[in-house]
Amino acid sequence: MSSFVLYNYFRSSTSFRARVALNIKGIEFDYKAINLLKDEQHSEEYQKLNPMQGIPTLVHDGKVIPDSAAILWYLEDIRPEPPLQPKDAYLKARMRQICEIVNSSMHPYGNLKITKALTKDYGFSEEQKNEWFHRWIGQGLTALEKVLPEIAGTYCVGDQVTMADIFLYPQIITCQRFKVDLTPYPTIMKIFANCDKNPHFKKAHFSRQIDTPEELRAKD
Amino acid sequence: MSSFVLYNYFRSSTSFRARVALNIKGIEFDYKAINLLKDEQHSEEYQKLNPMQGIPTLVHDGKVIPDSAAILWYLEDIRPEPPLQPKDAYLKARMRQICEIVNSSMHPYGNLKITKALTKDYGFSEEQKNEWFHRWIGQGLTALEKVLPEIAGTYCVGDQVTMADIFLYPQIITCQRFKVDLTPYPTIMKIFANCDKNPHFKKAHFSRQIDTPEELRAKD
Numbered sequence: 001m002s003s004f005v006l007y008n009y010f011r012s013s014t015s016f017r018a019r020v021a022l023n024i025k026g027i028e029f030d031y032k033a034i035n036l037l038k039d040e041q042h043s044e045e046y047q048k049l050n051p052m053q054g055i056p057t058l059v060h061d062g063k064v065i066p067d068s069a070a071i072l073w074y075l076e077d078i079r080p081e082p083p084l085q086p087k088d089a090y091l092k093a094r095m096r097q098i099c100e101i102v103n104s105s106m107h108p109y110g111n112l113k114i115t116k117a118l119t120k121d122y123g124f125s126e127e128q129k130n131e132w133f134h135r136w137i138g139q140g141l142t143a144l145e146k147v148l149p150e151i152a153g154t155y156c157v158g159d160q161v162t163m164a165d166i167f168l169y170p171q172i173i174t175c176q177r178f179k180v181d182l183t184p185y186p187t188i189m190k191i192f193a194n195c196d197k198n199p200h201f202k203k204a205h206f207s208r209q210i211d212t213p214e215e216l217r218a219k220d
Numbered sequence: 221m222s223s224f225v226l227y228n229y230f231r232s233s234t235s236f237r238a239r240v241a242l243n244i245k246g247i248e249f250d251y252k253a254i255n256l257l258k259d260e261q262h263s264e265e266y267q268k269l270n271p272m273q274g275i276p277t278l279v280h281d282g283k284v285i286p287d288s289a290a291i292l293w294y295l296e297d298i299r300p301e302p303p304l305q306p307k308d309a310y311l312k313a314r315m316r317q318i319c320e321i322v323n324s325s326m327h328p329y330g331n332l333k334i335t336k337a338l339t340k341d342y343g344f345s346e347e348q349k350n351e352w353f354h355r356w357i358g359q360g361l362t363a364l365e366k367v368l369p370e371i372a373g374t375y376c377v378g379d380q381v382t383m384a385d386i387f388l389y390p391q392i393i394t395c396q397r398f399k400v401d402l403t404p405y406p407t408i409m410k411i412f413a414n415c416d417k418n419p420h421f422k423k424a425h426f427s428r429q430i431d432t433p434e435e436l437r438a439k440d
Contacts, residue, residue, distance in 0.1 A: 051363035052321055063310050069324075070316035077309040089297040090283050096290035101272055104289075108328035122352075128342075143271035 004029040007049065008056040009036050010209035010216075013107065013170030014068040018056040019204035020166050021072045025079045029058075033211035036112055054113075069103060072163055084163050095157045098147060098164035102171045106140035109133070110174060133178050141175070141185050144168070148187040154194050161198065169195040173206070224249040227269065228276040229256050230429035230436075233327065233390030234288040238276040239424035240386055241292045245299045249278075253431035256332055274333075289323060292383055304383050315377045318367060318384035322391045326360035329353070330394060353398050361395070361405050364388070368407040374414050381418065389415040393426065 006022065006029045008015030022029050034040045034055050041053045050057045050066040058065045058074070065074050076084050085092055108114065110133050118124040118132060151157050156164035172192045175182060182189055195201045202208070207218035226242065226249045228235030242249050254260045254275050261273045270277045270286040278285045278294070285291050296304050305312055328334065330353050338344040338352060371377050376384035392412045395402060402409055415421045422428070427438035 051366040052325055052359070053363075054325070063313075065310075065313045065317070067317045067320045069320050070313045073316055074309060074313040077312060089294060090285075092297060093283075093285045093290045093294040096293055097285070097287045100287045100289050104324050104328055105272055105274070108324055109334075114329075122342075122344075122348075124342075132342075139272070143273075146271040 002027075002061055005032055005059040006030070006056055007032045007034050007046065007059075009034050010212045011206045012036065012055055012112075013174055014054070015056045016170040016173075016204055016206065017068040017166050018058060018071045019209075020169075020200055021075050021084060021163075023200040023203050024082060024084065024161065025075050027075070027079065031210055033209075035211065069099075072166065084161070084166065086157050086160070086162060091151065091157055094147075094151050095162050095164045098144065098156050099167045101140050101143055101147070102167040105143075106137050106171055109136035110178070130178065134180060137171075137175060137178070137180060140171075141180070141182075141188065145185045145187055148191065152187055152191060154191075156191055161195075161200075165191065165195050168192070169201060170206075222247075222281055225252055225279040226250070226276055227252045227254050227266065227279075229254050230432045231426045232256065232275055232332075233394055234274070235276045236390040236393075236424055236426065237288040237386050238278060238291045239429075240389075240420050241295050241304060241383075243420040243423050244302060244304065244381065245295050247295070247299065251430055253429075255431065289319075292386065304381070304386070306377050306380070306382060311371065311377055314367075314371050315382050315384045318364065318376050319387045321360050321363055321367070322387040325363075326357050326391055329356035330398070350398065354400060357391075357395060357398070357400060360391075361400070361402075361408065365405045365407055368411065372407055372411060374411075376411055381415075381420070385411065385415050388412070389421060390426075 004022065004027055006018055008018060008031070034046060036055070040046060041055055047053055049064050052066065056068055056071065058071045065071050072084065085095060115129055115133065118129050119126065124132065148156060153159040155161050156168060168188070169192060172182070172188065205218065206212060207216055224242065224247055226238055228238060228251070254266060256275070260266060261275055267273055269284050272286065274286070276288055276291065278291045285294050292304065305315060335349055335353065338349050339346065344352065368376060373379040375381050376388060388408070389412060392402070392408065425438065426432060427436055
C-alpha cells in the first residue's frame with residue numbers, strides 16, 4: 001500500500017489545494033501540521049524537505065514533492081481518475097488561465113509571508129497593507145469575473161470540479177478574511193457557493209483540520 | 221495550415237517563455253509587439269484578449285490563450301514532440317517544483333508591474349526597490365541552488381530542455397539587469413550558460429526581437 005504524508009497548515013490556501021485534491025482522488029494521508037505562526041516552515045528539518053520553506057509538501061513512498069501545483073499535477077499523473085481537468089486541450093488551457101490568475105497574480109501578493117513583511121519590514125500601516133491586498137487581489141477578481149462566464153457551469157469549467165476550482169475557492173476564503181466586498185463578482189460567488197457544498201471541499205476546509213484552533217472549528 | 225499569433229514584448233520574461241517553446245516545437249508565429257512602457261497591455265482592444273492585461277497571449281486559429289504557463293502546456297498538448305517535460309511522473313513533479321519557484325515565488329515580486337508600483341505608489345526609493353528585489357529573488361535562487369544538483373545535467377532536469385529551463389533562463393537575465401551577484405549559484409549558472417548556447421533560446425532572446433531597440437540588439 002502506498003503511503004502519503006502531507007506537511008501543511010490548516011489555514012493556508014496552498015495547503016487547502018493539496019488536501020482537496022487528495023480527498024477527490026480518494027487518497028488517505030497522514031496530516032503533519034506545520035505552524036506558520038510559529039515559523040515551523042523555517043526549521044532545519046523542514047527545509048530539507050522544502051528548500052523554499054513554504055507549504056505544502058507531499059511525501060509519497062519517500063518521494064518528496066514540494067509545491068501545491070506540483071502536488072496536484074503529480075496526483076493527476078499517478079491517479080488520473082477522477083480527473084481534475086477537462087479532456088479538450090483548449091478548455092485545459094482556459095482552466096490553466098484561471099489557475100494562473102490565482103497562482104501567480106493574486107496569491108503571491110496576499111500571502112502571509114508578504115503581508116507580514118510589508119508591515120514588519122517596509123513600514124506599511126494596517127490600512128496600507130489592506131489597500132495593497134485589495135489592489136492586486138481586486139485586479140484578479142475583476143479578470144476572473146470576465147473570464148468565467150465564458151466557460152463556467154456549476155464549477156469554473158463546466159459542471160466538473162477541476163484545478164481551477166481548487167485554486168479559486170481558498171483564495172475567496174482569504175478575500176473574506178480581508179473583508180473584500182465580493183458582491184461585484186456574482187459568477188465567482190456562484191461557483192464558490194457550489195464548491196462550499198461539495199463534500200471534498202468541506203472535508204479540506206480550514207475549519208475541519210486537526211490543527212484548527214477550537215474557536216475556528218466548524219460547528220457541524 | 222494552423223496560424224499562431226503571439227502578443228508579447230521583447231524584454232518580458234514571460235514572453236520569452238512562450239517564444240522559446242514555439243521555437244522548440246518548430247512553430248512559426250506572427251509577432252505582435254505590446255509595448256509595456258507605453259501601457260499597450262491596458263488598451264481596450266488588448267483587454268478583450270487578456271483581461272489580466274498581462275503578456276503574453278497566444279492566438280491559435282482564433283482560440284485565445286492568455287498566460288505563459290497556459291501557453292506552454294497547450295503547446296505540449298497539441299504538439300507533444302519534442303517534449304518539454306520528462307516522462308517519469310516524479311521527475312515531472314520536480315520539474316514543476318522548479319517552474320513554480322520561479323513562477324509564483326520569484327517573478328511576481330520582480331516584474332515591472334510591481335517594481336513600478338513600489339516606487340510610484342508606495343514611496344520606495346530606488347535603493348529600497350532593489351533591496352525588495354534582492355530579498356525575494358535571492359530566496360528563490362538559494363532554494364534553486366539546493367534543488368538543482370539533485371536532478372540537473374546539461375539542463376535543469378537531466379540533459380533535455382524542459383519547462384524548468386524555460387522558466388529559469390529569463391529570470392536569470394532579469395537578475396543580471398538588477399545586478400544580482402550570481403556567483404553563489406554555480407549550478408544555476410552552469411545551466412544558464414548551456415541554455416545561452418541553445419539556438420532556440422538564442423532566437424527567443426530579448427536582443428533579437430522585432431521590437432528590440434537598436435541599442436539593445438545583439439551584435440552577432
